[in-house]
Amino acid sequence: MPYLSRIRINPLRTQSRRLLASPHVLHGAVQGGFPGPPGAERTLWRLDADDPYRPHVYVLSRSRPDWTHLVESAGWPGAAGERAAVRDYEPLLKRLAEGQEYAFRLTANPVRNTVKPEFLTPSQAKKLARVPEGAKARGFRVAHRTAQAQLDWFLGHTDRWGFGVSGSRTDPAAPGLAEPSDDVRDVQDVRPGSGPQEVRITARRRHSFAKGDGTRRVTFNSATFEGRLRIRDVELFSATLLAGIGPAKAYGCGLLTVAPLRQE
Known part of the structure; x- marks a missing residue:
């Protein structure tokens, strides 16, 4: 039975600063919410730090977690209100139906596979040098680095995730009003000829941190997408929610969360 958790983080505490600064450290703290050896529980998680004074960590897990260690070391153990909420995810999955619309949020690592990267890293160059002559080289995972490329990646994959991005409900500007800036136009014209769609990138980051004994570095790019989606295939969409993107x-990266649309 899956569970969705939300943990409030106190950004002024020493341990909180370590968690907020490193996805590697925060991953370890998330894994600490489950019994058994590290990695025994496969989780999806996301840090939402839009408000730097009230960051939250969301976690989707197969089994019910215990967040006492996180609340005591990085939260508000004595404060009023819900310090760590854990909710059964099954009722949401059972309510899903084709055609339903939801507000969504996703932090993802937009990448593509290519056998000919534009810029080879030293490790990629070594791998290519070891490929026998005439043999087919395996593709390399390459990050999408621009906002437009990341947006195109997202919109180009929604069908396989079981949903589509809803059309924008914003009316065209009245005559005489200023044209949108280039940044706004880039985000609106996500599919030529299809009209504006309800999706935007609200945050973009490049992460780089040491792992293990410090000799290996992990580097990746993330983008946070928000907007409005419409379910096209309930089975595919449910699998996407549980498996991540x-x-x-x-x-x-990978946790897609949905919420009812606000009444306008």
Whole structure:
């Protein structure tokens, strides 16, 4: 039975600063919410730090967690209100139906596979040098680095995730009003000829941190997407919610969350 958790983080505490600064450290703290050896529980998680004074960590897990260690070391153990909420995820999955619309949020690691990267890293160059002549080289995972490329990646994959992005409900500007800036136009014209769609990138980051004994570095790019989606295939969509989207899931990418649309 899956569970969705939300943990309030106190950003002024020493341990909180370590967690907020490193996806690797936060991953370890998330894994500490489950019994058994590290990695026994496969989780999806996301750090939402839009409000730097009230960051939250969301975690989707198969079994029910215990967040006492996080609340005591990085939260508000004595404060009023819900310090760590844990909710059964099954009722949401049972309510899903084709055609339903939800507000959504996703932090993902947009990448593509290519056998000919534009810029080879030293490790990629070594791998290519070891490929026998005439043999087919395996593709390399390459990050999408621009906002437009990341948006195109997201919109180009929604069908396989069981949903589509709803059309924008914003009316065209009245005559005489200023044209939108280039940044706004880039985000609106996500599919030529299809009209504006309800999706935007609210945050973009490049992460780089040491892992293990410090000799290995992990580097990846993340983008946070928000908007409005419409379910097209309930089975596919449910699987997407539970399995996550894209790589770097251990480091806070892949968790798609949905919420009822606000009444206007």
